[in-house]
Amino acid sequence: MAISQTKRKRLIKRDHGVCSYCGSGLIDSEICIDHVKPIARLGKNNDQNLTVSCRTCNSMKGKKSVIELYEEFLPRDLRATEKRLEHLKKMMQYIPNNWEWK
Numbered sequence: 035m036a037i038s039q040t041k042r043k044r045l046i047k048r049d050h051g052v053c054s055y056c057g058s059g060l061i062d063s064e065i066c067i068d069h070v071k072p073i074a075r076l077g078k079n080n081d082q083n084l085t086v087s088c089r090t091c092n093s094m095k096g097k098k099s100v101i102e103l104y105e106e107f108l109p110r111d112l113r114a115t116e117k118r119l120e121h122l123k124k125m126m127q128y129i130p131n132n133w134e135w136k
């Protein structure tokens with residue numbers, strides 16, 4: 035599903051141009067808009083389900099849930115993981131408790 039330029043700009047401003055998964059600061063051309071809950075898992079195209087992501091995290095995430103993505107990150111680099119966990123905590127505040135990850 036296409037995301038309008040207006041929506042893209044709004045989300046980049048909201049997320050301060052920082053990848054929500056790894057915390058990397060990004061320039062506009064590096065920014066992907068990711069579905070937190072993938073479309074394939076019945077995620078919606080609304081702001082709540084959309085977030086700024088770098089290309090690496092976006093492609094690693096694919097159809098994974100946020101938790102599944104972090105499980106993949108964990109063995110890689112503990113220091114980077116700590117930083118990612120901070121972002122995860124921040125992100126999780128916006129994810130409703132009643133979401134089911136089908």
Ligand SMILES: [Zn+2]
Pocket residue numbers: 053054055056057058087088089090091092
């Ligand atoms: Zn990233």
